[in-house]
Structures are given as C-alpha cells and as structure tokens.
Amino acid sequence: MTDTVRVRFAPSPTGYLHVGGARTALFNWLFARRHKGVFILRIEDTDTQRSSEAMVQGILEGMHWLGLEHDEGPFFQSSFVEQHRATARRLVEEGKAYFDFTPKEATDDRTVKEKIADRFRARAEAGGDRNPYRDLPLEEAFARVEAGEPAAIRLKVPEEGSARFDDMVYGPQERDYSDIEDLVLIRSDGHPLYNLSVVVDDINMGITDVIRGQDHLTNTHKQVLLYEAMGVPVPRFAHLPLIIAPGKEKLSKRRHGEVVSVTTYRDRGFVPDAFVNFLALLGWSPGSDQEILSREELIEKFDLAGVNKAAAVFNFNESVQRDWTDPKALWFNSEYIKSMALDELVPMVSEQLKRAGLWREEYAGERSEWLARAVDLLRARYRTLVEFSEFGRPYFSDEFEYEPAAVQKNLKDERLRELLPGLADRLSSVGQFSHDAAEAALRGYAEERGVKAGLLINAARTAMTGQSVGPGLFDIMVILGRERTAERLRRAAGLVASNP
C-alpha cells in the first residue's frame, strides 16, 4: 500500500468532453494530487469507426481549460493492439480462453437493446447451453485458425461460483458466474475489444486505482476475471455515481447537446475554477457546509469516502436563455467573479473583450489601471465573463444600443430634452471630476431646476449606458470620464420621447 498511486482518465474520442467525463477526470486528478500520485491520460481510440482526431483535440482542450494537467500521456490505446492480441493468444494457449468459430452476427447499434432481449429469449428456448467451441481441443482449434478460418477469442468464465470485488464507493459487489457470458476478447477480424484492452493497458501502466463512472460497475466483474486469468493483482476500484439530466432522465449527447459539453462553459464565460468547484460537489461532499473550495482545498479534502452513491441531477434548463444551465453552476461562477483576485479576473475579462472586438491596446498599457477599476465596478453584477462584453459593452465602447424599454422608462419626460444638455454643461464646470463632485453638481442642478434628483439620475444612466440598470450613476460617470459623460448626455437628449 505504500506504492505510488497511479490513476488514469481514459475517455474514448467518440464525442466531445461532457460534464460526466469531466467530473470523472476531475476526481481522478484530485485523487492523484491528494495522494501525491500520478495522473495518466489515455485515449481509448480503438473504435476506429466512431473516433476522430477532432474529438481528441476537443478532449485535450477541455482538460486543459479545466486545469487538469496529466503527468503521463496522452497514450493512445490503438498503439497497443499488438499487445492486446498477444495477451489473448497467450490466454488461449493457457486454456483460459478459446477460439470461437461461430460466424459473426450482424450488429446494428440502433437496435442493440432489442437484439439482447431477442437473444435472451432464443437462448432460453434453446435451453441455454454454453458455447460448443469452449472445449475444442487446442491443436484442432489452432489448426483451423492456421487454415484461415475466422475465429473470435472468448474468455472462459467459470461455470460455478461468483465473482466479487470491493468497490471503494459502492462496497462489496458480487455476481454469479452464470450471469456472465464468456466475453469476446478479440473479434474474429482481429480487433481487440474494450474489456481486454483496458485491463492490459491498466496493467502496463501500473494503474493502482481505477476510478470511473458507475456505468462500468457490473462489467468490472469481467475485468476482475481477466486480471485473475493473467495472474496479476487486481487494482482497487471506485465507481462514481452518474450525472443525469433534469427529471432524472439519462444524459444524452444527442438530446442535450452543447449544454453538457465542457467547451460550452468555456465559451459562455465560465471561470475554470468555478466550474471545477461546481463539478466537484456534484456527487461528492467534503462532509462540511463549505461550498466554495479552492483547488488546493479540494485536493486537501478530497476523499472517496465522501462520494455519494445516488446519481446527481445536472439541473440545466435549455429553455430559459439567461438561466441556460444549472443555477448553482451559475451561482458559483458569479461568486468567483465577484470575489476572486482582481488581477486574475482582469486577464479573463481582457480575453473576452478581445473575442468581442472591444479590446484596445491602451488597456495593456496606460489604461490598465482604468480597466481594473472598470472590471471591479461591474463584477458584482455579472454571472459570466461573456456579460462583460455584452451588458458591459457601453463601458468599453461608444457604440452600443439603447434598450427600448430603458429609453421608454427613463427618457420619457420631455423636460429631459433640455435638462440633459444642461446637466452636461454643469458637469463640465466642476473642478475635480470625482464621484462626490459629480453628485453635488447633479443634485444642485436638480434643485435649481425644481426636479427630483432621481429623474436626472435614472435618465442619465440610460443616456450613458442605454440601460436602466447598472452601477451607481456617479461611479459610471467617473469611470467614463468627463468628456464621454457630457457627450453621452447631450447625445441622449435626442432620444427623449416626443409628446405621447
């Protein structure tokens, strides 16, 4: 037990990195870091039909964005197929596996479930006899293979007794051998299959702890059988509860699309640490009330004993635009945005401004301090980075839209047509253009003209940002500066509604 912990994340590149995969990767990474072990990335690309290079890139990108850097790899399973074949062949020679000459059945993946049911029924009618090739003499079997007859290789599962292993999350697991079919190790076309490949690779990579989704729980018995057949020690296993869709439906890439893809969260303005924090608490708890946990705290507190057994609902809501994903994920993000170190936030916002075409070179130079102030002013009211370039646009550009509802609400009083330019003049004359000076000037002007300060304040906010909501007006004025303030106030006079 003093051996170095070695874990791996082994996605198959048949799709983008989704939240379930990301959570599995995260837990492996946390476990490795917690135990000062090694985190390995292995791409299981043996399904050549469905795997693609683009998906490999997508997975790598997603992991990099999440900050889950691997210590070894990426290894590609496809480069180990010779070894997989050799292992299977050796098992045949040792009498632990056998050649099956039964002609391959055509499979169409769309109807597998029905096929399985059909097969079960047929088997029950036939009396459930076992494979006739199971006990074919070795010489005869090899002779037929030499002669070119296609054969799959299957593992000989014991006829009586049961397989068992102890799962670090789900506890002791037992399954009758009679419920396990002699699994195919190598297809008749020579292609190694999943259960064989993982086991061989995990052995080669010295994996000590296999941490993966619960969808592999029952198949683990087959893998344990394989370890035993090869005469090597069985690693520890930990299965993670699955992440499911609202309504406790299963998560489907097809149906739920990009809302479950990690890159969507990157593109829609999530802070990586916030998303990691959210993911960590989906199926795991530190056992305390603490919700906000830094990466370091996560590593320090991570423990498989705190992993929950029930599937966790990822509560996204595709139908509501501003609440497109799990509200708690959004809350974590806004929490990070408003309380993380400003000098970490500013580069993220800068990146967003670049993407939106709002970046100016001065922000990196003489205006860097101004940028930090602007970000600090806005951060408490935004939930994603993207909002800095959307709702935040008027702060970074002179070209922005006036929201009709805001204009309607705050620029409808006809007196404003004249008051706004008047206010601009008044503000131009204040000495130091500060928050307090601007406020004094505005309030004084309002009193002189016999209008409520609120009228001017709300009108000015809409005049300056096109919006009816936002930071305190005088903060807005200071951040935009005297010239822009005056200019926007004058410009907006033209928007004041003419007589209703």
Add this chain to the structure above:
RNA sequence: GCCGCUAUGGUGUAAGUGGUUAACACGCCGCCCUCUCAAGGCGGAGAGUACGGGUUCGAGUCCCGUUAGCGGUACCA
C-alpha cells in the same frame, strides 16, 4: 426478459457505530439598504426522509417487499 445499483425539500448535499422540533447551499418569496439593478444584511415558504411492512424503548440510518429511475447484459466503449 435477466442481473445489478440507487432512492433525504424543486436541485446539490449534511445528519460518525440507530437517540431530542431533519441541517447547509442554490433557487424562490418578503423586508432593509438605495438613484436603478446587482451585491450585502435580515427573515420566510418548502421535505418528516419513494411507498408498504417489519426489528427496536427508539429508524432517514438495520431487514424484507413493492415502485420508480439509472446502469449492465454487444464480435460498442
């Protein structure tokens, strides 16, 4: 069909070896603050622990059954 896993407010989770009115967070509602919206502060509604049986002085915690959801059962991964 068969095998397995799971089941605490709408969601994520707490409640060491069974022991007072089931806790926290998100979300929701209200109040305060206030030039608006957030943020922040304060308060509230919302579960009697899927259902039904047991065991026990006592069960969210143990046992059995039912139901539901999910997973597996492939010459997919």
